[in-house]
Amino acid sequence: MCVRFTKEPSNALEKERSIKMAESEHVVLEIPCNRPDDHICSEAMEWVICLTGQGIAKSYEREGRMEKVPPLLLKSEKGRRNSECYEPAVVSIGPYHHNRPALARAEKYKLITLEQYCLRTKETIKTLYNTVFEVVHDARKCYIDGSTDAYSDHEFNQMMLRDACFILLYIELMPCAHTNVFLNNEYLGAIGFANIKRDLLLLENQIPFVVLEVLLKLRFPRDKGEEVLNKFFNYLNYGEVMMKKDKKVLEYKRPLHLLELYRSYFISLPTQYKTHENFNYVKQNRAFASVTELKARWIFLRCTSDESTSDMEFNSYCCYGEFMLAPRAVCPYTKAIYLNMIAYEMCPHTPNDLRISTYIRVMKSLILQRADVKELLRNNILLHSLGSDEEVVKMYDEFEVPAVNYYMFNQLRLGIEKLNERKYKTWVAELITDYFGSPWKALGSLVATAILVTSFVQTYCALKPRD
Known part of the structure; x- marks a missing residue:
């Protein structure tokens, strides 16, 4: 299949030629480009680029919208079971769940x-209110049409101000285990306060980042504000503050909301992908082996280094392979956060690289049983605070991933398959796994080899005639 961009046929002769071309042995998809809206052709070009895995198109500005969870995600059996993961448990952020009695x-x-944030910025509530009011018109435009009609500018501005101060104070204090955070448990209860981290990263529980940005500048200079965000995201990713080297969270264009910013921090976005391989949807969508199966084939899971620019990569060597993965922490709220990042990627006008969906799909392939989790724990790739390793397996089994970046997924799968195709590597891997997979196996193999060699020497000496 090939794709060609053409002009609309202007006469009957050109239409006849187009029909003859379609009857040839090559299938040609004609996408007319002389339409009134230039961005339509840009969207078609982006679709083709993503389909073939050649890159991430950025030829037109995306429309910033605060989307809701796509209904199709909730129709399947797993979607219905996971529906509560999209609902706030303690706090509503923005208009979609505002004024819910619970x-x-x-x-x-x-x-x-709000009062505490005023004290920290040394500004009055009126100053904070006016600061947010300067961007309230842009913020309102970010929401789905009709979802903010019930609020006047004053009411909407108050909502944005209260929600933004709530978010920013939590982001600043929680990773540092600040005393005020834990004293404030009395207002929500310990279990309620623990759920805030989850609620802040729900797709339908977001406010435009421009509101957070203007208030963050009142509290900190730009570099210090980024440091605060870095600490919070490190806390979410790894369970510890500053465990990994800092990333520049605002080095790209302004994010739409906090969830999008965390998503860009969670992954490492390459600028462009290149491939010369023909696209095959079915072949590229095929999964690969689990952690223990890969280990049996002499393919080891390793933790990426601080200097790595990718969260997933495969390296092939002489007789073995290394599957490199970035370390991640899993807690009771990880499932909800991951599901909402998947939902965000499934919405229109969102990044087309599907990096989170691809990562979770890879992990679903890798984690099938308790032994897989233990191997990831042993290599410091996975850190979890769930009740048992079986709960980690169950969590990944519950994820439903409707689409992935097929180029990225296929590159990993192809690397593994090419290594397995080299028979001598497979034989070496099976030999080492079967006979040297543990100290006892190795000792037994060496003893058996020694006995065999001794028996051979004794037999040879017995049969060899003496001079």
Whole structure:
């Protein structure tokens, strides 16, 4: 299959030629480009580039919208079971879940965080209100049409101000285990306060980042603000502050909301992919072996280094391979956060690289049983605070990933398959796994070899005639 961009046929002769071309042995997809809206052709070009895995098109500006969870994600059996992962448990952020009775307690707590943020910025509430009001028009445009009609500019601005101060104070204090955070448990309860981290990263629980940005600048200079965000994202990713080398969280264009910013931090975005391989949807969508199966084939899971620019890569060597993965922490709220990042990638007008969906799809392939989790733990790739390793297996089994970046997924799979195709490597791997997979196996193999060699020497000496 090939894709060709053409002009609309202007006469009957050109239409006849087009029909003859379609009857040839090559299938040609004609995409007309002389339409009134130039961006339509740009969208078609982007679709082709993503389909063939040749790159991430950035030929036109994406429309910034605060999307809701796509209904199709909720129709399947797993989607219905996971539906609660898209709903806030303690606090509503933005208009989509505002004024829900079950979340009323957090609204009172927001007034306290607003006062505390004023004290930290050494500004009055009026100053903070006017700062947000300067961007409230842009913020309102980010939401789905009709979702903010019930709020006047004053009411909407108050909502944005309270929600933003709540988010920023939590981001600043939580990773550092600040005393005020734990004293404030009394307003929401310990279990309620623990759920805030989860609620802040729900797709339908976001406010435009431009609101957070203007208030963050009042509190910190730009570099210090980025450091605060770095610490919080490190805390989410690894369970510890500053465990990994800092990343520049705002080195790309301004994110739409906090979830998008965390997603860009979670992954390492290459600027372009290149491939000369023909696209094959079915072949590239095929999964690969689990951790223990890969280990049996002499393919080892390794943790990426601080200097690595990719969160997933495969390296092939003489007699073995290395599957490199970035370390991640898993806690009771990881499932909800991952599901909402998947939902975000499934929405229109969002990044087309599907990096989170691809990562989770890879992990679903790797983690099939308890032994797989133990191997990831042993190599410091996975850190979890769940009740048991079986719960980690169950969590990944519950994920439903409708689409992935097939080029990225296929590159990993092809690297593994090419290594397995070299028979001598497979034989060496099986020999080492079967006979030297553990100290006892190795000792037994050496003893058996020694006995065999001794028997051979004794037999040879017995049969050899003496001079």
